[in-house]
Amino acid sequence: MKVFSGSSNKPLAEKIAQKLNTKLSPLEIDVFPDSEKRVRVVDRVVEEDCVVVQSTSTPSDSNYMELFFIVDALKRSGAKSVTAVVPYLGYQRQDHIFRDGEAVSLQVIIETLERAGVSKLITFDLHSIKIPELFSIPVIHLSALELFANEIRKLEANKLDAVLVSPDMGGIRRIKILSEMLSNMPFAVIDKNRDPATGKISIKEIEGDVKGKQAIIVDDMISSGETIAKAVELLTKKGASNIFVFATHPVFSGNASKLLQNAPIEKIYVTDSIYVPVEKQFPKLEIISIANLICKSLKLYKI
Ligand code: R5P
Numbered sequence: 001m002k003v004f005s006g007s008s009n010k011p012l013a014e015k016i017a018q019k020l021n022t023k024l025s026p027l028e029i030d031v032f033p034d035s036e037k038r039v040r041v042v043d044r045v046v047e048e049d050c051v052v053v054q055s056t057s058t059p060s061d062s063n064y065m066e067l068f069f070i071v072d073a074l075k076r077s078g079a080k081s082v083t084a085v086v087p088y089l090g091y092q093r094q095d096h097i098f099r100d101g102e103a104v105s106l107q108v109i110i111e112t113l114e115r116a117g118v119s120k121l122i123t124f125d126l127h128s129i130k131i132p133e134l135f136s137i138p139v140i141h142l143s144a145l146e147l148f149a150n151e152i153r154k155l156e157a158n159k160l161d162a163v164l165v166s167p168d169m170g171g172i173r174r175i176k177i178l179s180e181m182l183s184n185m186p187f188a189v190i191d192k193n194r195d196p197a198t199g200k201i202s203i204k205e206i207e208g209d210v211k212g213k214q215a216i217i218v219d220d221m222i223s224s225g226e227t228i229a230k231a232v233e234l235l236t237k238k239g240a241s242n243i244f245v246f247a248t249h250p251v252f253s254g255n256a257s258k259l260l261q262n263a264p265i266e267k268i269y270v271t272d273s274i275y276v277p278v279e280k281q282f283p284k285l286e287i288i289s290i291a292n293l294i295c296k297s298l299k300l301y302k303i
Pocket residue numbers: 167168170171201219220221222223224225226227228
C-alpha cells in the first residue's frame with residue numbers, strides 16, 4: 001500500500017503513514033502564479049493500492065481540485081485502487097435542495113470524485129447519515145464519538161451531575177449514541193433555527209434539565225462558532241454549572257477561535273480531521289487525533 005498526501009492536512013497523513021510503518025510517497029504539487037495547480041506522481045504505482053489523505057476544508061474548492069488531480073494522476077499511472085481518506089468532507093451541508101433553484105453541490109463533488117477514479121472513501125462524522133447513499137462507491141463512515149467518550153470518562157464531569165447537550169435537533173442521533181456509550185448519561189437538546197438565506201442562528205428553548213449540571217455540548221463541526229456561542233449563552237442562562245464542548249471538525253472560520261476562547265467554556269475538544277494552524281489555536285483547545293481509527297479501518301478493509 002502507498003500513502004499519499006494532499007496539502008491540506010499533511011500532519012495527519014504523516015501520522016497515518018507512520019502508524020502503518022511506512023513513509024508518505026512523494027507527489028509533486030506545483031502552484032502556478034495564476035493559482036492553477038499541477039500534480040505529478042513521482043513513484044511507480046502500477047498495480048498498487050493507493051491511499052490519498054486530503055481534508056477538503058478551507059479553501060475547499062482548491063483542496064477538492066487538488067484531490068481530483070491526485071486521484072487522476074494515480075489512475076493514469078496505473079494504480080490498482082485509490083482510497084480517498086477525506087476526514088472532513090467539504091460541501092457536506094449542501095447535500096440536498098433547501099430552496100428552489102439551488103444546486104446540490106455535494107452531488108456534483110461526489111460524481112467528480114467517482115469519475116476521477118476513487119474506489120473507496122473513508123470519512124468522519126458526516127452531517128447527515130444519508131450522505132453515503134449519494135455515493136456509488138463504498139463509503140466507510142467513521143466517528144470520533146468513541147474518542148470523545150474516552151475523554152468524557154476522564155473528566156471530573158462524568159463523576160458528577162453531567163448532561164450531554166446537542167446544540168440542535170439534527171444532533172439527537174449523535175447525542176443518543178454517545179449517551180449509550182456513557183452508561184446512559186442524560187441528555188438535553190436545544191431547539192436551534194438557522195435562516196437558510198442569511199445563515200443567522202436563533203435559539204428558542206432547551207428540552208432537558210441542565211440546572212446546576214456540568215453541560216457537555218457535542219456537535220459535528222464548529223464553523224463560525226455561532227452555534228456553540230448561542231448554546232453556551234442559553235446554558236448559562238439556564239443555570240448550567242460549567243460547560244465543555246466536543247466537536248469533530250474544527251472548521252474555525254472567521255472569528256471562531258476568538259469567540260470560543262472568550263466564551264465561558266472550560267475546554268473545547270476537536271479532532272485533527274482538519275489541520276488547525278497555530279494562529280487559530282487557543283489555550284482552551286485540545287486536539288485529539290483520529291489517525292489510529294483511520295489505520296484500523298484501512299487494515300480492517302484490507303486496503
Ligand atoms: C449544524 O447543523 C451543524 O451541526 C453545526 O452546528 C454547524 O454547522 C456549526 O456552524 P457554526 O459554527 O457556523 O454555527
